Amino acid sequence: MSQTCSARTMIKRISRSEEGKEFLSQRVAQIQQVLLDNPDNGLAHASLSSFFHKLEKSKDALKHLNKAQKCGILSNEFLWKEEILRRQVQSEETRDMTDLSKCYQRMPDSKQVERRAAADLSVSEFFFKYCLRQVPLVITGGVDIMLQERWTLDLIKQVAGLKQVCLKHLVNDSMQWARLEQSTCTTVGKFIDSVCGQNASCDYLFDWSLPLHCPELLSQLVIPKYFAGDFLQRVAPGSLYRDSWPSLFIAANGVNSELHIDTFGSNFWMAMLQGKKRWTLFSPADKNFLYPDYDDSLDPVFQVDLRNPDLSAFPLLSLTHPQQCVLEPGDLLFVPSGCAHRVENLTLSLAISANFVDLSNFPLVKKELHYRSLVDPNAQELLHQFDDLNFPSKMFSKQTDLSWERFKKWPRHDYNVYDIT
Ligand SMILES: O=C(O)CCC(=O)C(=O)O
Numbered sequence: 001m002s003q004t005c006s007a008r009t010m011i012k013r014i015s016r017s018e019e020g021k022e023f024l025s026q027r028v029a030q031i032q033q034v035l036l037d038n039p040d041n042g043l044a045h046a047s048l049s050s051f052f053h054k055l056e057k058s059k060d061a062l063k064h065l066n067k068a069q070k071c072g073i074l075s076n077e078f079l080w081k082e083e084i085l086r087r088q089v090q091s092e093e094t095r096d097m098t099d100l101s102k103c104y105q106r107m108p109d110s111k112q113v114e115r116r117a118a119a120d121l122s123v124s125e126f127f128f129k130y131c132l133r134q135v136p137l138v139i140t141g142g143v144d145i146m147l148q149e150r151w152t153l154d155l156i157k158q159v160a161g162l163k164q165v166c167l168k169h170l171v172n173d174s175m176q177w178a179r180l181e182q183s184t185c186t187t188v189g190k191f192i193d194s195v196c197g198q199n200a201s202c203d204y205l206f207d208w209s210l211p212l213h214c215p216e217l218l219s220q221l222v223i224p225k226y227f228a229g230d231f232l233q234r235v236a237p238g239s240l241y242r243d244s245w246p247s248l249f250i251a252a253n254g255v256n257s258e259l260h261i262d263t264f265g266s267n268f269w270m271a272m273l274q275g276k277k278r279w280t281l282f283s284p285a286d287k288n289f290l291y292p293d294y295d296d297s298l299d300p301v302f303q304v305d306l307r308n309p310d311l312s313a314f315p316l317l318s319l320t321h322p323q324q325c326v327l328e329p330g331d332l333l334f335v336p337s338g339c340a341h342r343v344e345n346l347t348l349s350l351a352i353s354a355n356f357v358d359l360s361n362f363p364l365v366k367k368e369l370h371y372r373s374l375v376d377p378n379a380q381e382l383l384h385q386f387d388d389l390n391f392p393s394k395m396f397s398k399q400t401d402l403s404w405e406r407f408k409k410w411p412r413h414d415y416n417v418y419d420i421t
């Protein structure tokens with residue numbers, strides 16, 4: 001317990017301890033007693049639901065949440081919790097219904113992620129063959145489209161060295177997304193020195209927004225045609241996620257991000273600038289066989305440990321469909337919405353990435369924003385724009401690469417010739 005961690009992670013640790021479980025079970029018994037006298041006590045049902053949830057008894061938690069709602073305890077937060085519990089129950093039921101005799105005692109072999117040269121890949125082929133079918137792809141030479149001169153750690157240090165950054169670090173039993181918790185804050189320059197030094201840091205400069213923190217780096221960037229139609233650039237300035245990406249990643253050899261699915265149904269790309277990363281990806285259909293734990297979030301952590309897979313505890317892992325690739329400088333990776341992934345930095349590495357929305361994930365993104373909007377007004381505002389019948393949701397098969405400036409001022413005047421609907 002020596003590593004610093006979030007309250008959420010600490011609460012999970014305590015509720016999984018013997019004393020924690022005993023305390024929670026006693027509370028359950030007390031509330032059940034109250035309900036014997038007054039079965040329509042909505043608040044008691046709501047509270048019982050929370051205690052069952054902490055005891056990881058999701059079916060009971062969902063049952064009592066629904067009873068609380070029937071007793072008139074209605075709020076958006078309860079609808080949000082209901083969806084979290086529904087996801088948990090559904091994943092457990094899917095596993096219960098799966099025939100264990102089909103499982104093996106080892107992980108399936110990983111297939112290699114397909115690789116295609118940017119020079120031979122049209123926007124239409126990318127969209128219909130990979131994006132729409134949720135097939136990951138490495139676009140080789142993709143980074144040459146994006147930068148005339150590839151960024152290096154030296155350049156990042158020159159331009160952003162004095163800026164403040166808050167780092168992440170991996171905590172094995174973290175309940176935070178990707179099992180990454182907040183670590184120390186420092187300057188970009190000091191962090192780069194520390195990852196280049198002898199005793200490289202275990203911290204991760206992870207998803208550091210360039211538009212927010214270092215826009216001066218972006219003026220030279222070109223957004224490849226495959227991602228240039230990002231719907232997040234068609235919403236009002238200030239809207240959620242519109243200016244979050246691209247973001248920067250720097251890590252020493254051996255630093256990882258654990259299994260996760262990118263949030264709000266977004267698609268994702270990553271451009272590898274320096275060093276190597278090994279990606280392991282699963283198809284969206286594998287999600288429940290990776291043993292998601294939704295805890296208090298719509299974005300689960302996964303109970304399986306891919307470094308040392310325990311097939312006795314998690315037998316359905318043997319029925320998944322892993323794909324792997326090692327990203328090298330110049331590679332541009334596309335990760336479709338809904339694909340769980342884990343990333344290992346095989347060397348000191350530098351990369352940029354972005355999440356995006358297009359026609360391939362638009363329905364999923366709207367569904368995810370609907371649930372997030374129950375507790376997040378910014379998600380509600382974004383959804384409102386996406387839901388507008390006049391929202392420009394067509395794409396263009398002859399889309400060209402766009403300079404950063406043109407990408408941010410999406411050239412709407414061309415919209416009448418857009419042909420992918
Ligand atoms: O490079 C990494 O560690 C993973 C990046 C990633 O998956 C993300 O930002 O969602």
Ligand SMILES: [Fe+2]
Pocket residue numbers: 260261262268341
């Ligand atoms: Fe990710």
